[in-house]
Amino acid sequence: MSASELKVELGRRYRFAASHRLHRADLSDAENMQLYGKCNNPYGHGHNYVLEVSWAGDIDPQTGMIANLADLDAFVDHEVLQVFDQVSLNEDVSEFANIVPTTENVCMDIFRRLQSFPGAKLKRVRVEETSNNSFEYTGDGTIDEPEPVEVLPGGATL
Numbered sequence: 001m002s003a004s005e006l007k008v009e010l011g012r013r014y015r016f017a018a019s020h021r022l023h024r025a026d027l028s029d030a031e032n033m034q035l036y037g038k039c040n041n042p043y044g045h046g047h048n049y050v051l052e053v054s055w056a057g058d059i060d061p062q063t064g065m066i067a068n069l070a071d072l073d074a075f076v077d078h079e080v081l082q083v084f085d086q087v088s089l090n091e092d093v094s095e096f097a098n099i100v101p102t103t104e105n106v107c108m109d110i111f112r113r114l115q116s117f118p119g120a121k122l123k124r125v126r127v128e129e130t131s132n133n134s135f136e137y138t139g140d141g142t143i144d145e146p147e148p149v150e151v152l153p154g155g156a157t158l
């Protein structure tokens with residue numbers, strides 16, 4: 001096997017800080033509180049998110065690299081960090097005007113933004129919301145507008 005046939009995966013880590021509020025405008029305040037609990041706080045709350053992006057590609061025999069990290073960083077900075085860092089996800093990112101900015105949805109939106117990098121194939125986006133929560137997306141799905149939910153007493157949903 002020649003070097004040009006070697007598929008290697010490249011991982012890169014980034015950070016951004018943003019606030020969000022988990023809230024659906026089509027539900028009542030009481031239903032939102034039952035569904036999202038303290039994450040429905042009207043003032044929102046912030047996270048220091050950690051973003052891990054994985055790319056796969058052939059090793060360029062001229063450079064020994066899949067992609068130039070400076071090119072990747074510039075792309076991620078323009079497509080994601082400049083959009084997501086130091087903002088209110090609900091108020092400042094138009095994609096979340098009607099879609100609740102859970103980290104699941106943030107993860108999928110970031111994947112969509114990074115898919116068009118020309119030099120390597122995007123494999124996976126992983127977002128850590130806290131040291132205990134992380135979410136991964138590999139590109140097989142679309143973000144749906146929310147369906148009505150039935151919130152049961154105690155906050156369980158159907």
Ligand code: NI
Binds near residue numbers: 039047
């Ligand atoms: Ni949160």
